[in-house]
Amino acid sequence: MLRAPVAGMLKMCGEEGAPSLRSEQGVVFDIQRFSIHDGPGIRTTVFLMGCNLRCEWCQNPESFLAGPTVIFDEQACTGCRQCAATCEHGAVWFNKGKRVVAPSCIGCGRCAATCRSNALEKVGDVQNVDAIIAEVLEDVPFYNNSGGGMTLSGGEPLLRVEFATTLLQRAKSHGIHTCVETAGAVLTETFTAVMPYVDLFYLDLKHMDEKVHVSLTGKSNQQILANADMLIRQGAAVEFRMPLIPERNDHPENLDRIAAFLRDHGVHQLRLLPYRPYYLDKLRKLGRSSTTASSIGTPTPADLDRVRSHLLRQRISTVVDA
Ligand code: SF4
Ligand code: SF4
Numbered sequence: 664m665l666r667a668p669v670a671g672m673l674k675m676c677g678e679e680g681a682p683s684l685r686s687e688q689g690v691v692f693d694i695q696r697f698s699i700h701d702g703p704g705i706r707t708t709v710f711l712m713g714c715n716l717r718c719e720w721c722q723n724p725e726s727f728l729a730g731p732t733v734i735f736d737e738q739a740c741t742g743c744r745q746c747a748a749t750c751e752h753g754a755v756w757f758n759k760g761k762r763v764v765a766p767s768c769i770g771c772g773r774c775a776a777t778c779r780s781n782a783l784e785k786v787g788d789v790q791n792v793d794a795i796i797a798e799v800l801e802d803v804p805f806y807n808n809s810g811g812g813m814t815l816s817g818g819e820p821l822l823r824v825e826f827a828t829t830l831l832q833r834a835k836s837h838g839i840h841t842c843v844e845t846a847g848a849v850l851t852e853t854f855t856a857v858m859p860y861v862d863l864f865y866l867d868l869k870h871m872d873e874k875v876h877v878s879l880t881g882k883s884n885q886q887i888l889a890n891a892d893m894l895i896r897q898g899a900a901v902e903f904r905m906p907l908i909p910e911r912n913d914h915p916e917n918l919d920r921i922a923a924f925l926r927d928h929g930v931h932q933l934r935l936l937p938y939r940p941y942y943l944d945k946l947r948k949l950g951r952s953s954t955t956a957s958s959i960g961t962p963t964p965a966d967l968d969r970v971r972s973h974l975l976r977q978r979i980s981t982v983v984d985a
Contacts, residue, residue, distance in 0.1 A: 704811025812840030922977035
């Protein structure tokens with residue numbers, strides 16, 4: 664089914680289906696070097712596009728798309744129409760002065776390269792395993808000195824399991840510590856495939872009530888909890904994280920249920936990721952400004968203290984990520 668043109672926004676087609684890729688190719692939207700928040704030590708974090716959850720607080724909403732895209736800053740656009748003249752696919756036109764993009768846009772980024780006002784920005788590139796590993800290897804001395812390594816993040820980095828497995832396997836073949844940041848909503852077989860090459864999983868627990876989980880993220884939590892259970896039983900190293908979203912998941916009942924789940928699995932520590940509204944500008948450029956997202960408050964120090972004390976009373980200590 665063809666989708667209707669989208670005002671201002673380019674390349675929506677990747678939202679549901681990834682571009683046609685070979686197994687050793689993935690769509691990378693960032694490679695962040697010298698990262699200190701995505702696992703132990705100094706790390707290189709590879710962010711992969713594509714996600715099967717739709718959390719309203721997602722800090723990387725561009726990663727919902729599975730393929731390269733071009734995002735549009737309407738406030739910076741001068742209306743020069745150079746983008747329409749550049750596009751070989753006839754995917755851009757103007758209707759009553761409003762920029763319109765057709766589904767035929769392939770996200771090639773030519774228009775972004777010619778926009779003199781920086782109103783367009785290409786997000787995501789198809790990269791192969793060799794190129795990514797070559798970049799990761801550049802920082803081996805830093806990993807060795809700090810206990811760091813490579814982290815796969817996203818998006819959901821385990822959506823394309825063959826690619827993720829190859830990447831992790833190659834990193835391990837160079838003796839590099841590996842970490843995967845995952846929402847966990849993938850088949851258990853996916854975890855089984857990558858487990859031999861993963862030193863540490865960061866796994867998010869967002870909400871313990873299935874219906875609420877569906878309403879907040881678009882997906883059930885049952886597969887996530889089953890995968891968490893399997894990983895612990897199989898002896899995998901897992902650090903559990905909880906994005907702390909005021910009035911969404913920080914109430915006592917949810918905290919109690921998370922604490923009980925952790926204790927039942929012999930885990931006594933939780934990483935808290937306090938909500939930060941840094942992504943609202945990205946949403947605007949994606950043409951998805953959301954009143955729901957902008958209504959979420961930032962946790963105050965008092966909110967954090969309350970949550971941490973509550974969890975501590977439940978015998979769960981907390982680490983707060985910046
Ligand atoms: S080239 Fe850039 S500034 Fe010109 S119309 Fe297109 S998006 Fe706007
Ligand atoms: S130049 Fe490429 S990215 Fe830009 S509108 Fe055309 S097909 Fe899409």
